Structures are given as structure tokens and as C-alpha cells.
Amino acid sequence: MKPESWLKVTPRGLYCEPGDFYIDPHRPVGRAVVTHGHGDHARPGNRAVLATPETLAIMRKRYGVEAGGKLDEARYGERREIGGVSLRFLPAGHVLGSAQVVLEWQGCRIVVSGDYKRRPDPTCAPFEVCPCDVFVTEATFGLPVFRHPPDSEEIAKLLTAQAQFPERAILVGVYALGKAQRVIALLRRAGYQRPLYIHGALQGLCDLYRDFGVELGELRPATGAAKKALAGEIVLAPPSSLTDRWSRRLPDPLPAMASGWMRVRARARQRGAELPLILSDHADWDELTQTIREVGAPEVWVTHGNEEALVHYANSLGLRGRALALIGRGDEGGEEEQGGVQEELET
Ligand SMILES: [Zn+2]
Numbered sequence: 650m651k652p653e654s655w656l657k658v659t660p661r662g663l664y665c666e667p668g669d670f671y672i673d674p675h676r677p678v679g680r681a682v683v684t685h686g687h688g689d690h691a692r693p694g695n696r697a698v699l700a701t702p703e704t705l706a707i708m709r710k711r712y713g714v715e716a717g718g719k720l721d722e723a724r725y726g727e728r729r730e731i732g733g734v735s736l737r738f739l740p741a742g743h744v745l746g747s748a749q750v751v752l753e754w755q756g757c758r759i760v761v762s763g764d765y766k767r768r769p770d771p772t773c774a775p776f777e778v779c780p781c782d783v784f785v786t787e788a789t790f791g792l793p794v795f796r797h798p799p800d801s802e803e804i805a806k807l808l809t810a811q812a813q814f815p816e817r818a819i820l821v822g823v824y825a826l827g828k829a830q831r832v833i834a835l836l837r838r839a840g841y842q843r844p845l846y847i848h849g850a851l852q853g854l855c856d857l858y859r860d861f862g863v864e865l866g867e868l869r870p871a872t873g874a875a876k877k878a879l880a881g882e883i884v885l886a887p888p889s890s891l892t893d894r895w896s897r898r899l900p901d902p903l904p905a906m907a908s909g910w911m912r913v914r915a916r917a918r919q920r921g922a923e924l925p926l927i928l929s930d931h932a933d934w935d936e937l938t939q940t941i942r943e944v945g946a947p948e949v950w951v952t953h954g955n956e957e958a959l960v961h962y963a964n965s966l967g968l969r970g971r972a973l974a975l976i977g978r979g980d981e982g983g984e985e986e987q988g989g990v991q992e993e994l995e996t
């Protein structure tokens with residue numbers, strides 16, 4: 650039986666017919682399987698949700714009782730049977746709790762990777778390669794021009810600016826889920842031990858990461874701190890804070906922004922980022938193509954971004970490539986790269 654006959658593209662999202670569930674549905678459904686907590690994947694109001702414990706905790710924090718009717722958690726590797734379909738989660742390396750969904754039915758294995766990256770991230774479990782018959786991949790940075798530099802180089806830029814401007818606050822725009830905690834953890838890993846100041850909108854998810862054992866060092870609220878005390882310090886805040894009134898409380902702030910899109914100069918200007926830091930939680934072109942080769946699937950379905958180039962790449966390897974036109978996904982790669990839902994909810 651063809652894989653597209655049991656895992657279907659519908660207006661609500663990817664639908665597994667024999668199991669009667671949707672993966673990351675963008676409208677409320679009876680049974681949702683959610684890959685991770687970003688707002689373009691985890692939406693409120695489903696009657697039942699299956700996700701990792703971390704993702705459910707994130708959804709509870711963001712949506713409260715609206716997180717879903719029945720919340721069912723499955724740890725990485727734990728097997729579930731739903732209507733004869735076997736399902737398990739594997740780490741996707743994207744943000745805390747992010748998962749690939751491994752589906753098996755009648756001898757066919759489909760892996761829906763959700764959002765993922767391959768480079769090490771101290772705040773979440775690394776992506777696990779799972780050989781399969783069909784690999785469903787994101788393509789946020791699915792063009793050969795997108796090659797993210799090493800994280801250490803970007804963090805070094807930030808530390809250089811901090812050392813260079815003792816009179817200024819270095820204001821780093823970060824999305825609340827994933828990017829904030831990763832930038833903090835990377836700074837710690839680079840040996841930065843001073844307190845980090847954070848916008849109130851980042852507090853809740855930083856606390857949650859800590860509850861799951863992610864070390865972030867000393868964090869202090871930026872709101873309420875004396876203006877003078879913030880000179881020479883690193884302050885993290887949602888991207889919109891770079892240009893809004895909030896930043897006026899900081900001494901001569903130097904606006905920085907951590908995002909994969911900072912590769913594109915126009916985007917950095919648009920954000921008002923004088924110090925663009927190319928730090929992405931999405932796979933770049935090399936990571937995408939490496940992953941397609943490693944999973945060895947004869948069929949690759951591409952969604953969530955620049956689909957055509959990756960479909961073409963799959964074809965060039967002799968694989969069947971298919972662009973999935975899923976609606977409800979940002980064509981620029983989800984809220985964590987775009988801003989949007991998350992920021993509004995957390996601010
Ligand atoms: Zn995401």
C-alpha cells in the first residue's frame with residue numbers, strides 16, 4: 650500500500666488514517682500527536698494530545714487548561730499502538746522535548762521529523778537517525794545558500810561586543826522557547842559566568858528548562874534593575890524589544906539578534922539588529938542533505954519552507970521527492986524564526 654494512502658495531507662494537517670490522529674494539526678482535532686512546543690506545531694484546544702513530557706509541560710505553561718482535554722505523555726523510545734499503527738518518539742534536537750514521530754503500519758515505516766537540527770545543543774537531546782521508508786523533512790533553510798557558521802563563532806562575537814562596550818548593555822533578541830535557553834547555555838559553555846539579565850517574557854520557559862535539568866546559571870530580571878547596573882551586561886529579550894520602548898530602560902543598548910535569518914542582511918536591518926548572530930534551531934542545507942542521505946529513505950516528503958530545492962536534491966539522489974503543501978505553516982520557517990505567536994503569548 651502506498652504511504653500516502655495512510656498518511657494524508659489534509660486541511661488540518663498530516664492525518665494518519667488507520668490511527669485516526671493528526672500530527673501537529675493547525676486546527677483543533679480529536680486526537681493530536683505534537684512534535685514540539687512551538688506555536689505553529691502545538692496548538693491549544695485538541696480533545697486528546699500525545700507528546701513528550703517536556704512538550705506537554707510547555708503546552709501547559711503556555712495554554713493552561715486549553716492545552717488539551719486528555720494529555721498523554723510518551724517518553725523518547727516508548728512504543729504506542731494506536732489503531733494498529735505503532736508510534737514512538739525520537740529526539741529531533743530542535744528544542745527541549747522536540748520529537749520525530751516514527752510510524753509503522755503494515756511493514757512500512759514513516760518518520761515525521763518535525764523541526765530539527767543536527768548540531769549539538771546543550772539544552773536538548775540530539776537528533777537520532779532512524780532508517781525508514783518515507784522521511785518527512787522540514788525545509789526552513791532548504792537552499793544551498795544557507796550554511797550556518799559554528800555556534801562558537803557567533804557566541805564569540807557576542808562576548809567580544811560585551812568586552813568592548815563596558816558602558817553599554819548588549820541587548821540580544823531571542824525567541825522565548827528554545828533560542829533564549831540555548832544562547833544562555835552556549836554563553837555558559839564558553840565560560841561566561843556573569844549574571845544574565847532577562848526580560849520577564851523569558852522567565853517562565855527558563856524556569857521550565859531548569860525544572861528539566863538544563864543548567865542556565867544565574868539569571869536576573871532585567872525589569873526593575875537599575876539602569877546603571879546594566880552597563881556592560883548581556884540582556885536577553887524577545888525580538889520585538891529591540892526596537893520598542895522596553896529597551897529605553899537600558900544604558901545605550903547595542904541591539905543583537907540570534908536567528909538563522911541573520912544570514913540575510915535585510916532581515917537583520919528589519920529587526921534593527923546591529924549585531925546579527927546566526928544561531929538557528931533548524932537544520933541548514935548541509936544538515937538537511939546529510940540527514941536525507943543518512944536515513945536512507947527511498948521517498949522524501951518535504952514541508953515547511955523552501956521545498957523545491959530539497960525535492961530536487963532528493964531526485965538527484967534517485968529518491969522520490971514530494972513537496973507537501975501543508976497550510977498553516979509559516980513559509981519563513983515557524984514562529985521561532987519569525988516572531989509571532991510565541992512573543993505575543995509570552996510578553
Ligand atoms: Zn519549531
Ligand SMILES: [Zn+2]
Binds near residue numbers: 687690982984
Ligand atoms: Zn516549525
